[in-house]
Amino acid sequence: MMTRRCLRALGIIGVALGFGTTAQAGPTLDKVKQAGQISCGVGTGLAGFGAPDSQGHWAGFNIDICRAMSAAIFGAADKVKYVPLTAQQRFTALQSGEVDLLSNNTTDTLQRDTDLGLNFAPVVFYDGQGFLVPKKLGVKSAKELNGATICVQPGTTTELNLADYFRANKMEFKPVVIEKRDEVLSAFFSGRCDVYTSDSSALSADRLSQAPNPDDYIILPERISKEPLAPVVRHGDDQWDDIVRWVVYALIEAEERGITQKNVDENLKSDDPNVKRMLGVTPGMGKALGLDEKWAYNEIKLVGNYGEIFDRTLGKDTELKFDRGLNNLWTKGGLLYAMPIR
Amino acid sequence: MATEIIRRPTRSSPWRNPAIRGIVFQVLFVAAVLALGSFLVHNTVVNLRRQNIASGFGFLDREAAFGIGESLIAYSPADTYARAFLVGLLNTLYVAGLGIVLATILGTVMGIARLSRNWLISKLAQTYVETFRNIPLLLQLFFWWGLLRESAPQPRQAWEPLPDVFVSNRGIVFPVPSPDPVYGWMALGLGVGVVATIGIARWARQRQARTGQQFPTGWVGLGLILGLPLVVFLVSGAPLALDRPELKGFNFLGGHAVSPEFAALLLGLVIYTGTFIAEIVRAGILAVSWGQSEAAMALGLKPGRRMRLIVLPQALRVIIPPMTSQYLSLTKSSSLAVAIGYPDLVSVANTAINQTGQAVEGITMIMAVYLTISLIISALMNIYNRAVALVER
Numbered sequence: 001m002m003t004r005r006c007l008r009a010l011g012i013i014g015v016a017l018g019f020g021t022t023a024q025a026g027p028t029l030d031k032v033k034q035a036g037q038i039s040c041g042v043g044t045g046l047a048g049f050g051a052p053d054s055q056g057h058w059a060g061f062n063i064d065i066c067r068a069m070s071a072a073i074f075g076a077a078d079k080v081k082y083v084p085l086t087a088q089q090r091f092t093a094l095q096s097g098e099v100d101l102l103s104n105n106t107t108d109t110l111q112r113d114t115d116l117g118l119n120f121a122p123v124v125f126y127d128g129q130g131f132l133v134p135k136k137l138g139v140k141s142a143k144e145l146n147g148a149t150i151c152v153q154p155g156t157t158t159e160l161n162l163a164d165y166f167r168a169n170k171m172e173f174k175p176v177v178i179e180k181r182d183e184v185l186s187a188f189f190s191g192r193c194d195v196y197t198s199d200s201s202a203l204s205a206d207r208l209s210q211a212p213n214p215d216d217y218i219i220l221p222e223r224i225s226k227e228p229l230a231p232v233v234r235h236g237d238d239q240w241d242d243i244v245r246w247v248v249y250a251l252i253e254a255e256e257r258g259i260t261q262k263n264v265d266e267n268l269k270s271d272d273p274n275v276k277r278m279l280g281v282t283p284g285m286g287k288a289l290g291l292d293e294k295w296a297y298n299e300i301k302l303v304g305n306y307g308e309i310f311d312r313t314l315g316k317d318t319e320l321k322f323d324r325g326l327n328n329l330w331t332k333g334g335l336l337y338a339m340p341i342r
Numbered sequence: 343m344a345t346e347i348i349r350r351p352t353r354s355s356p357w358r359n360p361a362i363r364g365i366v367f368q369v370l371f372v373a374a375v376l377a378l379g380s381f382l383v384h385n386t387v388v389n390l391r392r393q394n395i396a397s398g399f400g401f402l403d404r405e406a407a408f409g410i411g412e413s414l415i416a417y418s419p420a421d422t423y424a425r426a427f428l429v430g431l432l433n434t435l436y437v438a439g440l441g442i443v444l445a446t447i448l449g450t451v452m453g454i455a456r457l458s459r460n461w462l463i464s465k466l467a468q469t470y471v472e473t474f475r476n477i478p479l480l481l482q483l484f485f486w487w488g489l490l491r492e493s494a495p496q497p498r499q500a501w502e503p504l505p506d507v508f509v510s511n512r513g514i515v516f517p518v519p520s521p522d523p524v525y526g527w528m529a530l531g532l533g534v535g536v537v538a539t540i541g542i543a544r545w546a547r548q549r550q551a552r553t554g555q556q557f558p559t560g561w562v563g564l565g566l567i568l569g570l571p572l573v574v575f576l577v578s579g580a581p582l583a584l585d586r587p588e589l590k591g592f593n594f595l596g597g598h599a600v601s602p603e604f605a606a607l608l609l610g611l612v613i614y615t616g617t618f619i620a621e622i623v624r625a626g627i628l629a630v631s632w633g634q635s636e637a638a639m640a641l642g643l644k645p646g647r648r649m650r651l652i653v654l655p656q657a658l659r660v661i662i663p664p665m666t667s668q669y670l671s672l673t674k675s676s677s678l679a680v681a682i683g684y685p686d687l688v689s690v691a692n693t694a695i696n697q698t699g700q701a702v703e704g705i706t707m708i709m710a711v712y713l714t715i716s717l718i719i720s721a722l723m724n725i726y727n728r729a730v731a732l733v734e735r
Contacts, residue, residue, distance in 0.1 A: 087696070088693075088696050092701055095395065111697075112699070114396075115396040116396075117393040117394045117699070137592075145592075147591040147592050148592045149512060149592065149593060154692060154696065155692065155693060155695075155697070159697075160407050162409065163409045163419035164407065166409075167419060175408075175409040175410065175411050176411055176603070177410075177683055177685060177693065178681075183682075186488075187491065190488075190492050190511070191496050192512070192602065194592045235394050235395075236393055
């Protein structure tokens with residue numbers, strides 16, 4: 001583990017030192033097309049968002065973003081190499097060109113956007129940081145956590161928000177900082193910590209999929225931060241940045257216009273000029289992005305629109321049963337708003 | 343007239359002169375290294391700039407804004423990155439220093455035990471060495487950490503093996519004496535005792551060399567070292583206010599706590615390195631020829647003195663050099679702490695790297711620190727090695 005992290009850290013140094021400049025030289029799209037696959041940085045396993053199933057196939061919300069990318073570029077959803085990365089490894093892996101994009105529950109922040117040399121695609125999941133505690137502690141609010149021992153993963157915004165929240169509320173805490181998600185969780189569920197903190201969606205998923213008995217644990221009502229989770233690309237390739245951006249927008253736009261995996265073929269005959277432009281019946285959009293004109297059609301046909309992806313991986317069709325909440329279309333009281341495809 | 347043949351030395355090209363050739367090669371080599379180095383540095387700077395990645399050590403003055411679980415000095419998220427690094431460094435030095443001392447003791451005991459003529463003792467020592475030497479350290483760390491975490495109860499049901507000593511899955515908490523000015527004076531007494539003992543030992547050795555009379559240095563020294571602080575303690579009225587741990591809210595407050603992470607790391611490092619030290623000690627003792635012991639016995643030395651005066655000084659010459667590399671490897675292995683959540687230098691630096699994105703600077707600092715620690719350990723061990731080495735006249 002140590003070695004792997006070091007290698008990754010050395011990886012970026014190697015790139016910085018000039019051994020990997022070729023990775024930066026050409027546009028990412030050419031590299032991806034030449035390789036015949038997208039190298040997609042994902043998490044090390046979080047139910048609903050991205051985890052290998054019993055056959056070893058990756059599935060989940062973040063995975064479907066990678067698949068949508070693959071569909072838009074290759075016309076096939078499975079041309080993706082999934083690279084599992086811990087919170088600490090992810091940025092160096094992206095900066096060094098080891099992966100082409102991160103789809104990894106990464107929070108969009110100013111410092112990452114600037115100092116780390118990254119660009120964030122549109123937000124695909126609006127989240128907030130919460131606290132998971134054992135019921136038997138009898139805690140009802142995060143304000144009662146003074147003096148608690150708290151398990152947290154390093155290299156996350158979670159780690160910083162935690163310190164900020166306790167400082168703002170003049171409370172003390174003892175962090176137990178462990179890199180691997182499964183180690184953090186096993187430490188928490190064995191009682192090493194009073195509290196486990198992460199994005200509340202991750203807490204729900206872990207409570208259901210990892211806890212010995214989910215009913216023994218509750219998520220406290222406070223959301224102490226805004227966690228807009230978005231796919232990430234590195235600085236220096238605007239075309240690639242644009243592709244990721246519009247692949248995400250197309251998923252949202254498709255839901256807004258009621259285009260689904262099932263009816264996308266019928267929609268090819270639609271008279272609506274917006275739909276025609278988006279699905280490539282009226283050409284232009286694909287060329288502008290440097291993709292096939294059928295890019296959005298392929299996305300929807302092979303992966304589905306945003307709502308379908310959400311329902312299938314996190315929402316009503318799953319055990320997680322996440323509410324759409326903020327992650328609903330702007331027309332339905334949520335925050336999802338796609339820019340016009342024209 | 344006889345023709346005189348003037349034999350001039352054939353002027354060979356400078357290229358054939360080994361000295362000049364050597365210098366040329368060295369200059370070329372240094373130039374090549376410098377060129378490669380500056381090429382790499384230049385490329386680093388250019389590439390970082392092109393990707394707009396921040397660089398430089400300016401981030402050290404910024405507020406760290408993350409918490410650290412254990413610290414030997416006062417630290418809060420409001421402190422700077424520089425201080426966070428210092429906290430990590432001290433944690434590394436703390437666990438490595440304690441680990442080196444304990445591993446040496448354990449290893450020496452086990453090494454000697456393996457040579458014991460008692461079958462049970464030697465087999466036990468052998469089993470210990472063969473088991474723990476052959477399991478990867480990281481696995482051992484996970485094992486100890488899991489054991490400490492899973493087997494101990496929650497703080498509210500903590501075991502209390504001794505009054506005010508609590509064992510829970512948050513670690514071991516025990517009372518420590520509350521700070522009192524008397525303790526400073528006791529430390530002074532201890533220092534005086536140590537200095538006096540060294541003086542007495544020197545005087546006793548000279549007197550023995552002169553007159554052959556022996557002096558019980560050991561007992562007198564022990565009396566001075568323990569007695570002086572005790573006298574200070576009693577004279578000042580024996581202040582014994584204890585800072586007792588108390589269960590308040592979630593955790594124990596007060597007293598001193600040893601976390602499971604620290605305990606697991608220390609245990610893992612000591613037990614693992616102890617096996618290697620045991621083998622080094624055993625090899626060192628076996629390297630002293632049996633004739634030396636026989637000669638000592640012929641002079642009438644008792645077994646204890648034989649070991650102390652004849653065998654060990656000679657064994658040390660064999661033991662010290664490989665011991666140095668064990669100390670170095672223990673120190674470097676302490677960076678495995680990151681896997682079990684002990685906030686050592688690497689763990690803190692990793693967080694800092696991730697929050698600032700300045701991997702090049704962070705890794706440089708880690709490398710510089712470990713290099714410095716390693717060089718210091720080597721230097722100290724070399725000095726000691728020179729002191730015990732065979733003096734050739």
